[in-house]
Amino acid sequence: MRLVGFLGLVLALTTSAVAMPNNLSKPTYTAPEDTIPAPRDKPYPGTMRLLVDARDNRQGVFQVTQTIPVDPAIYPVVPANPAKPAKFTLLYPEWLPGNHAPRGEIEKLADLEFYAGDQKLDWVRDNVDVYALHIAVPEGTSQITAQFQFVSATTSSQGRIVMAPSMLNLRWHQVSLYPAGYYVRQIPVEATAIYPEDWQAATSLRPKSKEGNTTVYKTTDYDTLVDSPVFAGQHFQTHKLTSRAHLNIVADDAKFLKPKKAHLAAHRKLVKEAEALFGSHPYDRYDFLLALTEEMGGIGLEHHRSSENGVNREYFTDWKAGPGRRNLLPHEITHAWNGKYRRPKGMWTPDFRQPMRDNLLWVYEGQTQFWGYVLGARSGLYSKQDTLDAIAAIAAGMDQRVGRTWRPLVDTTHDPILSARRPKPWSSWQSSEDYYNEGLLIWLEADQIIRRESNGKNSLEDFAQSFFGGKNGDWGVATYERKDVIEALNNIQPYDWDRFIEERVYRTSAEAPKNGLTFGGYKLVYVDKPSAYILANDKRRKQLNLSYSIGVVMGGKGRIKSVVWDSPAFKAGLKSGLTISAVNGKAYSDEALKLAIEENRSGEGKIEIFAKNGEAYHNFMVDHSGGLRYPALEKITGEGVDQEGGIDRLLRPKTK
Known part of the structure; x- marks a missing residue:
C-alpha cells in the first residue's frame, strides 16, 4: 500500500478516537480589534520635520529628533472623554520596497521618548502590529516631538552594517516614524542630516541649505524620502555621466578612488544604452550611489531616482581581473523602469504597513536580470564573452535546481518572505529566489521566439519600450497584472504567451528553460577549464x-x-x-x-x-x-545556420 493511502486509512480509523472529551476547557476565539486607522489618499495637515545626527561613525548610533503634527481629523484635540487622552498612532516602516518583504529593523530603535512641548507622553506598542506605537495625546496638542536612537549593526551577524569608520548609508526608513491613516505620498516631510566633519554626501534629494556638516533637504513627501537614501563618506568622488545621471563614489580608502576615463566611459554608456533601450527616462535625475567597501555591508537596491550599490574595494583598481560586480549597476538602473515606474499591482502599497504580494517577481526581477546582463554587454561594463560565460553559468546553475520538479517557479517569488535569504541546507532542492536567473532564461527564450516569429523584425526590446517606457521625468508608479504582460507581448508578436508563461512559471518541470540558448544560436557545453x-x-x-x-x-x-x-x-x-x-x-x-x-x-x-x-x-x-x-556556450554552426544569431544581435550596442 502506498504511504498516502496508508495514512488515509489510519486517519479514517482514528478520527472518532481523537475527538476531545467534553469535560475539557474550550476557549473561543475573538479577533483582535484593529486600532490602526486605514490609509487615506488625502493631504496630511502639516509637515513633519526630521533631524538625524549621523556623526557617530565609531559606534554607529544615529540620534533622531522628529516633530510630527497631530491630525485633528483622526486624533481630536478635545477627546470625547477628557479623562482619557486620544491615541495618536505612529508607524515604523515594515514592508520595504525593493526588499519584497517585511524587513524594517524596528528592534534597533532605542531610547524612545515622546513629548508635547516639555510634557513627556506615555506610549504603548500595539499588541497585534508591533510596528505601531500609540501615544497618549493631551488636550490642546497640535504636534508631538519624538526622540530616539537607531542603534545600527556593528557586526554582520546583527544585520547589515550601515555606519563604518569612513562612510555611512543613511536610510531614512530606519530613522523615522510616520502617522497612520494616510498614504505616505501625502505626508510632507523636511529632513535634515548632520554628517561627520568634512564628509561629503550624495542622494537624489536636493538640498535646501547647507551649513558646515549640516544639510537641510527640500521638503518632499515621505514616500519619496524613504526612496532617497544617502551615501556619505570621508573619501568621496562624484562624476557627471550625462545631463541627468551622476556616479557618486565612497571608498574605505582614497587609494581605491581611481576610476580611469575608460571606466567612467563605460558607466556613461550604460546610462545612454538604458535610455535608448526603454526609449524614455522615468526620472528627473539619477544618482548611482556606489560604495567600494569591505567595512560597510554590501547592497544592491533600486530606487526611482537612485540606487544603492555596494561592491568590492578594488572595483576600479583591479578592473582587469574580471567583470566582478560590474553587472550590479546595470541591474539596478533597469529597475528605474521595471520595478519602480512599472510595478506589479500587488507590490504597490499606500504605506509601509500593507503586505506586498510578490507573485510577479519573475517579471520585476527576472526581466531586470535579463536586461541587466544585456546592458552590461552593450555598455562595455561586461565584454561579450564575459556575458556569454555568465549566461552559461546561469543556465548550468539553474539545471542544478532540481527543486523545480516539485516547486514551480512562481512559488519561489514568496522566498523573500519565507526565508529572508537565510542559508538553506539544500538550496538546489528547496529552491531559493529562482525567479532572478530562471526568469532571465525565460525572457531570453521569449526574446528569441519574438525574433523567430517576426522574421527578425521585432524583439523583446519592442516589448520593453511599449511596456516599461513612459513620460520622461515621470517617477510615479504605473501598476500592472499578469494579463497586462500577456497583452503587451501579443501586441508585439502574436503567440500563445499565456500558455508559454503558464508552462514556464506556474508549472513544475524537469530541467531549466534553455530553449533561448539554442534559438539564439548557442548551446550549453561543459569544458575542463573555468571561464x-x-x-x-x-x-x-x-x-x-x-x-x-x-x-x-x-x-x-x-x-x-x-x-x-x-x-x-x-x-x-x-x-x-x-x-x-x-x-x-x-x-x-x-x-x-x-x-x-x-x-x-x-x-x-x-x-x-x-x-x-x-x-x-x-x-x-x-x-x-x-x-x-x-x-560554456558554444556557437551552433553548420549549413544554413546564421553566423550572427539572435543572442549576438541582442548583445549588440544601440548607441555609439
Whole structure:
C-alpha cells in the first residue's frame, strides 16, 4: 500500500478516537480589534520635520529628533472623554520596497521618548502590529516631538552594517516614524542630516541649505524620502555621466578612488544604452550611489531616482581581473523602469504597513536580470564573452535546481518572505529566489521566439519600450497584472504567451528553460577549464565552485559550503558544513581536490574524501569519472545556420 493511502486509512480509523472529551476547557476565539486607522489618499495637515545626527561613525548610533503634527481629523484635540487622552498612532516602516518583504529593523530603535512641548507622553506598542506605537495625546496638542536612537549593526551577524569608520548609508526608513491613516505620498516631510566633519554626501534629494556638516533637504513627501537614501563618506568622488545621471563614489580608502576615463566611459554608456533601450527616462535625475567597501555591508537596491550599490574595494583598481560586480549597476538602473515606474499591482502599497504580494517577481526581477546582463554587454561594463560565460553559468546553475520538479517557479517569488535569504541546507532542492536567473532564461527564450516569429523584425526590446517606457521625468508608479504582460507581448508578436508563461512559471518541470540558448544560436557545453567569469565569481565569494563536476562548492580551509542535491557528492553522503581533511589519502587543499577529480577522468574508481563531522571522521566515496567540468556556450554552426544569431544581435550596442 502506498504511504498516502496508508495514512488515509489510519486517519479514517482514528478520527472518532481523537475527538476531545467534553469535560475539557474550550476557549473561543475573538479577533483582535484593529486600532490602526486605514490609509487615506488625502493631504496630511502639516509637515513633519526630521533631524538625524549621523556623526557617530565609531559606534554607529544615529540620534533622531522628529516633530510630527497631530491630525485633528483622526486624533481630536478635545477627546470625547477628557479623562482619557486620544491615541495618536505612529508607524515604523515594515514592508520595504525593493526588499519584497517585511524587513524594517524596528528592534534597533532605542531610547524612545515622546513629548508635547516639555510634557513627556506615555506610549504603548500595539499588541497585534508591533510596528505601531500609540501615544497618549493631551488636550490642546497640535504636534508631538519624538526622540530616539537607531542603534545600527556593528557586526554582520546583527544585520547589515550601515555606519563604518569612513562612510555611512543613511536610510531614512530606519530613522523615522510616520502617522497612520494616510498614504505616505501625502505626508510632507523636511529632513535634515548632520554628517561627520568634512564628509561629503550624495542622494537624489536636493538640498535646501547647507551649513558646515549640516544639510537641510527640500521638503518632499515621505514616500519619496524613504526612496532617497544617502551615501556619505570621508573619501568621496562624484562624476557627471550625462545631463541627468551622476556616479557618486565612497571608498574605505582614497587609494581605491581611481576610476580611469575608460571606466567612467563605460558607466556613461550604460546610462545612454538604458535610455535608448526603454526609449524614455522615468526620472528627473539619477544618482548611482556606489560604495567600494569591505567595512560597510554590501547592497544592491533600486530606487526611482537612485540606487544603492555596494561592491568590492578594488572595483576600479583591479578592473582587469574580471567583470566582478560590474553587472550590479546595470541591474539596478533597469529597475528605474521595471520595478519602480512599472510595478506589479500587488507590490504597490499606500504605506509601509500593507503586505506586498510578490507573485510577479519573475517579471520585476527576472526581466531586470535579463536586461541587466544585456546592458552590461552593450555598455562595455561586461565584454561579450564575459556575458556569454555568465549566461552559461546561469543556465548550468539553474539545471542544478532540481527543486523545480516539485516547486514551480512562481512559488519561489514568496522566498523573500519565507526565508529572508537565510542559508538553506539544500538550496538546489528547496529552491531559493529562482525567479532572478530562471526568469532571465525565460525572457531570453521569449526574446528569441519574438525574433523567430517576426522574421527578425521585432524583439523583446519592442516589448520593453511599449511596456516599461513612459513620460520622461515621470517617477510615479504605473501598476500592472499578469494579463497586462500577456497583452503587451501579443501586441508585439502574436503567440500563445499565456500558455508559454503558464508552462514556464506556474508549472513544475524537469530541467531549466534553455530553449533561448539554442534559438539564439548557442548551446550549453561543459569544458575542463573555468571561464574568467567563474574564476572572478569564485574569488569574490572566496570559494571553489566544483558544483558542475562532483557537486560541491568549497568555502575555504576545506569547509564544504554547499552540496548539489542528487549530485555525486550528495549520493556519497556529503553535506554542507563538513570539513574535508584528506583526498585520496593526501592532505586536503583546493588543488589536491581538483587534481583528484581530474585524475579520475574516465576512471572506474572513486574519489575518496575523508571529512570531519563534529568530532567524528568519515570516508566518503564519490563516484564521478567525468573530470573537472565547467559550463560554456558554444556557437551552433553548420549549413544554413546564421553566423550572427539572435543572442549576438541582442548583445549588440544601440548607441555609439
